[in-house]
Amino acid sequence: MHEIETEKITRTVKELFLKASFELGRDVLDAFKRGLAEEDSPVGREIFERLLENADLAEKNRVPLCQDCGMAVLFVEIGTGVRIVGGDLTGALEEGVRQAYAEGYLRKSVCHPLTRKNTGDNTPAVIHYEFSPGDRLKIAAVPKGGGAENMSRVFMLKPADGWAGVKEKVLLAVNEAGPNPCPPIIVGVALGGDFELAAREAKKTLLRPIGSTNPEAEADRLEKELLAAVNDLGIGPLGLGGRFTALDVHLKIMPCHIASMPLAVNIQCHSSRHAEAVL
Amino acid sequence: MSQVHRLKAPLTRDDLEPLQAGDRVLISGPVYTARDAAHKRLVEALGRGDKLPVDIKGQILYYVGPSPAPPGRVIGAAGPTTSYRMDPYTPTLLALGLRAMIGKGRRGPEVKAAMVEYGAVYLGAYGGAGALLSEVIKEVEIIAYEDLGPEALRRLMVEDFPAVVVNDMHGRDLYEEGQKMYARGRQS
Numbered sequence: 217m218h219e220i221e222t223e224k225i226t227r228t229v230k231e232l233f234l235k236a237s238f239e240l241g242r243d244v245l246d247a248f249k250r251g252l253a254e255e256d257s258p259v260g261r262e263i264f265e266r267l268l269e270n271a272d273l274a275e276k277n278r279v280p281l282c283q284d285c286g287m288a289v290l291f292v293e294i295g296t297g298v299r300i301v302g303g304d305l306t307g308a309l310e311e312g313v314r315q316a317y318a319e320g321y322l323r324k325s326v327c328h329p330l331t332r333k334n335t336g337d338n339t340p341a342v343i344h345y346e347f348s349p350g351d352r353l354k355i356a357a358v359p360k361g362g363g364a365e366n367m368s369r370v371f372m373l374k375p376a377d378g379w380a381g382v383k384e385k386v387l388l389a390v391n392e393a394g395p396n397p398c399p400p401i402i403v404g405v406a407l408g409g410d411f412e413l414a415a416r417e418a419k420k421t422l423l424r425p426i427g428s429t430n431p432e433a434e435a436d437r438l439e440k441e442l443l444a445a446v447n448d449l450g451i452g453p454l455g456l457g458g459r460f461t462a463l464d465v466h467l468k469i470m471p472c473h474i475a476s477m478p479l480a481v482n483i484q485c486h487s488s489r490h491a492e493a494v495l
Numbered sequence: 496m497s498q499v500h501r502l503k504a505p506l507t508r509d510d511l512e513p514l515q516a517g518d519r520v521l522i523s524g525p526v527y528t529a530r531d532a533a534h535k536r537l538v539e540a541l542g543r544g545d546k547l548p549v550d551i552k553g554q555i556l557y558y559v560g561p562s563p564a565p566p567g568r569v570i571g572a573a574g575p576t577t578s579y580r581m582d583p584y585t586p587t588l589l590a591l592g593l594r595a596m597i598g599k600g601r602r603g604p605e606v607k608a609a610m611v612e613y614g615a616v617y618l619g620a621y622g623g624a625g626a627l628l629s630e631v632i633k634e635v636e637i638i639a640y641e642d643l644g645p646e647a648l649r650r651l652m653v654e655d656f657p658a659v660v661v662n663d664m665h666g667r668d669l670y671e672e673g674q675k676m677y678a679r680g681r682q683s
Contacts, residue, residue, distance in 0.1 A: 256677065259659075263621065267624060271626075273627055274572070274626035277568075278565060279562075279568065279625070280571060281623070281625065282623050283571060283572035283625040321563040321565040321571055322563075323560065323562035323571070323645050324645070334644055363576060363599075394674070395670050396600035397577075397600075398623040448678065449674070450675070450679065455619075455674070456670070485622075487623040
């Protein structure tokens with residue numbers, strides 16, 4: 217048994233949200249540099265330059281990359297050989313969120329859906345638990361902005377819709393989102409599973425580095441096809457027109473019911489913030 | 496070739512007449528922040544016949560909910576939020592003489608029509624560049640609705656705040672024109 221203190225979990229979660237809010241991943245920065253070199257639109261190229269500048273300033277000045285510091289989403293993988301000591305796991309994770317958003321001067325963006333009263337500390341977090349073999353605890357923190365999340369969709373397609381139907385709906389979601397979610401976006405697509413599994417897995421694909429090869433050959437081929445089609449839409453950086461509408465499309469394919477073909481499309485803004493740790 | 500215009504509130508219809516979709520603007524002076532909750536309160540106040548906490552005639556509204564100011568800074572990250580959520584309230588404010596809005600993302604047909612009717616423009620700021628835009632904000636003062644936290648109505652004093660004209664007062668739309676220019680093949 218690997219014993220992990222809740223205090224350590226809290227500290228880790230806090231550090232992950234701070235890191236994600238101030239520092240963009242190497243993959244995102246590299247994608248911006250590629251955009252700067254390859255975008256046809258002069259305005260688009262200038263936007264990539266500004267985004268690189270923004271990333272520099274955020275890291276240097278410890279000012280968040282974006283004022284929307286997101287809802288705190290956590291993907292937690294618990295090894296079956298892990299034992300949590302010193303308190304409960306959910307409480308420890310949420311305390312880490314609380315501390316990060318208070319100490320990092322991050323914006324608290326969580327409120328009651330009807331009264332709109334702010335909870336004041338950016339909790340509750342959205343936590344997805346999974347079990348895995350081994351004796352490690354893996355935590356991924358994703359501060360997810362509202363503007364991009366608002367453009368995400370779930371479609372319950374008919375089996376007869378096939379791949380053409382999937383492609384059509386992905387393009388529909390991206391095109392209707394247009395300039396709203398701060399393109400160039402990352403499109404997380406999950407096909408199969410059921411209603412909520414598709415939605416969860418679409419978001420989880422955002423953890424994959426931009427430009428990485430999909431370990432499933434079929435999904436790798438199809439996601440490249442989707443990326444090309446999405447970029448033919450011409451929406452471009454910040455929606456002002458251009459070749460880079462998306463920096464990447466990540467596709468996950470899962471078995472589903474014989475009656476169904478669930479499709480979830482999670483849209484992520486260019487400020488694709490996430491950080492991971494293994495304890 | 497697009498032009499660069501310097502804007503400073505209060506603005507008149509004549510000041511905005513030369514602006515074309517795609518032109519760059521640099522804004523200096525006051526801009527007022529308001530997003531979802533502040534818009535609701537403003538329009539509710541008008542419904543009751545109350546005076547607004549700020550006279551918006553000729554002014555610029557910036558759709559932003561900044562992150563808290565860290566020690567030594569006047570404001571945290573302060574980039575634009577998505578504008579369509581303010582659409583239900585916007586024509587009412589345009590009728591009162593609001594001249595410019597800063598945000599990101601498309602506006603609805605009623606808002607576009609009201610901009611043409613009353614003579615106002617919609618400006619797009621760098622979405623997702625909150626740390627960068629924080630640099631051009633020099634002073635911050637809460638004017639009303641302090642209880643709304645990030646959604647409070649603030650007056651920002653800005654210096655050379657960069658934006659692009661998305662919707663001019665002549666009915667042009669940069670998002671539509673830009674996408675059309677770069678779209679390839681079948682359109683969905």
